Amino acid sequence: MKLPVPTGYHPYCSKVQTLPLIPAIKPTFRRSGWARMDSTVRRNRTKHKVVVIMGATGTGKSKLSIDLATRFPAEIINSDKIQIYSGLDITTNKIQMHERQGVPHHLLGDFDSSHAEITPSQFRSVAAAAISDISSRRKLPVLAGGSNSFIHALLVDRFDSESDPFNGSDSVSTELRYRCCFLWVDVSFAVLSDYLSKRVDEMLGSGMLEELAKFYDPDEDESRPKTGLRKAIGVPEFDRHFRKYPPVDQGIIAGNPKKKKDDPEMESFEEAVKAIKDNTCHLAKKQIEKILRMRGAGWDLKRLDATEAFRVLLSSDSGKKSSEIWEKQVVEPSVKFVRRFLEE
Incomplete structure (x- = not known):
C-alpha cells in the first residue's frame, strides 16, 4: 500500500x-x-x-x-x-x-x-x-x-x-x-440548513453532476468500504443513481443530461439530490457537536x-x-x- x-x-x-x-x-x-x-x-x-x-x-x-x-x-x-x-x-x-x-x-x-x-x-x-x-x-x-x-x-x-x-x-x-x-x-x-440546500443546487448548476458522472466507476466493488475521495458527500448518493441509470446513457458526460419529469429516472435523480442535502446537514450538525465538545473542554x-x-x-x-x-x-x-x- x-x-x-x-x-x-x-x-x-x-x-x-x-x-x-x-x-x-x-x-x-x-x-x-x-x-x-x-x-x-x-x-x-x-x-x-x-x-x-x-x-x-x-x-x-x-x-x-x-x-x-x-x-x-x-x-x-x-x-x-x-x-x-x-x-x-x-x-x-x-x-x-x-x-x-x-x-x-x-x-x-x-x-x-x-x-x-x-x-x-x-x-x-x-x-x-x-x-x-x-x-x-x-x-x-x-x-x-x-x-x-x-x-x-x-x-x-x-x-x-x-x-x-x-x-x-x-x-x-x-x-x-x-x-x-x-x-x-x-x-x-x-439558517445554515437553508443555505446548504441552496448551495447544493448552485453546485449542481456549476457542473457537479457532470463531474460526478466522469468520476463514476461502474466496475467498482460495492462491498468494499469507501475511502478517501469516495467518502465525499455526493459520490455515494449519485453512484446509486448511476448504477440504475448509467451517465453515458443519460448523456450526462456529453453535457446534455436528460430532464424528464415524472419518470423513474428523474425520481432517482431527485432522491440523490435530497440525500446529498440531508447528509450535508447531518455533517454540519456533527461538526457543531464536536466544536462544542472542544469548547466545553476548555x-x-x-x-x-x-x-x-x-x-x-x-x-x-x-x-x-x-x-x-x-x-x-x-x-x-x-x-x-x-x-x-x-x-x-
Whole structure:
C-alpha cells in the first residue's frame, strides 16, 4: 500500500505524487528547510503561533481565511479531510483559484486518494511541517477547515491515534503544542440548513453532476468500504443513481443530461439530490457537536455569529448588504482578535 505524499513541496505545487507508506511520515523537504514534526516542536523554546478557523460546513471558513490573509502576512493550511485530495473540485467545494487572491494554500488538493486514505496521524505530521515552513518565513499559519478530528490531531501536545475524543469516554486534550487563536464561525442551524440546500443546487448548476458522472466507476466493488475521495458527500448518493441509470446513457458526460419529469429516472435523480442535502446537514450538525465538545473542554473558541449575513444572503436582495454585514460582524472582530494575538 502506498501513501500519497506531495514531494518537493511548494505552496503553489499542483502535482500529485506518491511515496511508500512508512510507520510515521517524516518529510525531509530539504529545499524549504522543513523540520521533523513532533521532536522539533518539543525542542522549540517558543511555540509557533497559529490562527485556527473552525465551523460547520458552509459557514464561510475559506472566505474568512482569505479575508485575514489579505490583512496579515499569512498562508493557509487546509484542514478539510476531503478537500485534501485532488479531484472533484466542485463536489468538495474547494475554493477556486481566482478566489484565493494570490494567497498560498497548503494541503489543498495535494494528495491522491486512489492509493490510501490520509489518517489523522499522517495529517498531524504533514500539517505540522507546513506550520514550521510558514513560520520559518515569518508568515502566519492560518488553519482552515471543518474536519475537527484533523484539527485535534494536529494541535494537541500528545496525540493518541487509538483514542477518539469525539466518540466515547476519551476526553478532548487541552494541552496544545502551538499557541492558538481559535475563531469559530457560527450560523444558526435553521439558517445554515437553508443555505446548504441552496448551495447544493448552485453546485449542481456549476457542473457537479457532470463531474460526478466522469468520476463514476461502474466496475467498482460495492462491498468494499469507501475511502478517501469516495467518502465525499455526493459520490455515494449519485453512484446509486448511476448504477440504475448509467451517465453515458443519460448523456450526462456529453453535457446534455436528460430532464424528464415524472419518470423513474428523474425520481432517482431527485432522491440523490435530497440525500446529498440531508447528509450535508447531518455533517454540519456533527461538526457543531464536536466544536462544542472542544469548547466545553476548555479550548478558547472565539465565536463569530454570521447568522445575519447568511440570512440576508438567502433573501432576494442579498449581494452588497450581506457582504457589509459579514465585514462588520465577522471580519472586523476577527482582525481584532488576531492583531491582539500577534501582539501577545
